[in-house]
Amino acid sequence: MTFDLARVLEERRGENFQLHMEYMNPQLARVLKTLGFDRFYERGEGAYLYDDRGDRYLDLLSGFGVFALGRSHPVIKKALHDAIDADLPNLVQIDCALLPGVLAEALVNRSHKGIERVFFCNSGAEAIEAAIKFARQSTHRSRILYCDHAYHGLTNGALSLNGGDDFRKGFGPLLPRTDRIPSAISGPSGAHSPGATSPPSWPSRSRAKASISRPRATGRRPRRSAGSRAPSS
Numbered sequence: 001m002t003f004d005l006a007r008v009l010e011e012r013r014g015e016n017f018q019l020h021m022e023y024m025n026p027q028l029a030r031v032l033k034t035l036g037f038d039r040f041y042e043r044g045e046g047a048y049l050y051d052d053r054g055d056r057y058l059d060l061l062s063g064f065g066v067f068a069l070g071r072s073h074p075v076i077k078k079a080l081h082d083a084i085d086a087d088l089p090n091l092v093q094i095d096c097a098l099l100p101g102v103l104a105e106a107l108v109n110r111s112h113k114g115i116e117r118v119f120f121c122n123s124g125a126e127a128i129e130a131a132i133k134f135a136r137q138s139t140h141r142s143r144i145l146y147c148d149h150a151y152h153g154l155t156n157g158a159l160s161l162n163g164g165d166d167f168r169k170g171f172g173p174l175l176p177r178t179d180r181i182p183s184a185i186s187g188p189s190g191a192h193s194p195g196a197t198s199p200p201s202w203p204s205r206s207r208a209k210a211s212i213s214r215p216r217a218t219g220r221r222p223r224r225s226a227g228s229r230a231p232s233s
């Protein structure tokens with residue numbers, strides 16, 4: 001089996017909007033064209049994008065923890081190359097793999113008191129789905145309150161807690177026993193009204209990733225395995 005990525009990138013250069021129009025989400029492609037965002041970015045480095053005309057763009061989107069390290073960070077690139085070259089025993093279904101355990105230990109050591117375990121998932125919405133299940137299982141309550149204007153993702157459970165009507169329109173019925181409250185009274189007092197449960201304090205993927213580079217001062221003594229070193233910031 002052969003696959004030549006460099007050849008695909010060269011041969012299909014600049015076809016990105018056409019392909020999305022035809023095979024993916026034509027509305028997104030139309031909106032980006034209207035906004036003047038119909039570019040073909042060839043490279044990303046740190047906070048900058050470079051298009052096929054040689055123009056450089058400062059990407060000001062932030063907030064997602066994954067952006068904290070910037071695109072194409074050399075340490076991340078090396079780790080990815082190393083992981084691929086190591087021929088790791090991936091996708092063994094009946095196993096406890098080493099590297100997720102090492103990462104979970106690092107995250108717990110940097111988290112505040114009360115966060116003892118890590119559940120890895122692939123997206124913010126999936127983290128919310130897990131949080132809904134954990135909350136219902138541990139409290140034995142089914143009602144969930146969410147804030148007006150809250151955004152938690154677009155999967156069915158996460159959408160049920162989405163406070164934006166435009167996102168919800170046309171996808172009902174959503175999860176039962178979910179009720180909207182005004183943002184101003186969101187927080188522990190609103191979330192713990194009788195009969196209600198709320199997602200537990202949960203390090204979202206972005207917060208967890210953001211905390212890798214700079215451990216917070218928590219006053220908690222880190223638990224370290226014999227072989228692990230103090231984190232460098």
Ligand SMILES: Cc1ncc(COP(=O)(O)O)c(C=O)c1O
Nearest residue numbers: 123124125126128151152153154
């Ligand atoms: C607070 C919050 N929760 C959940 C999500 C959903 O994340 P994802 O798009 O990875 O599913 C987002 C995405 O913007 C978010 O900002």
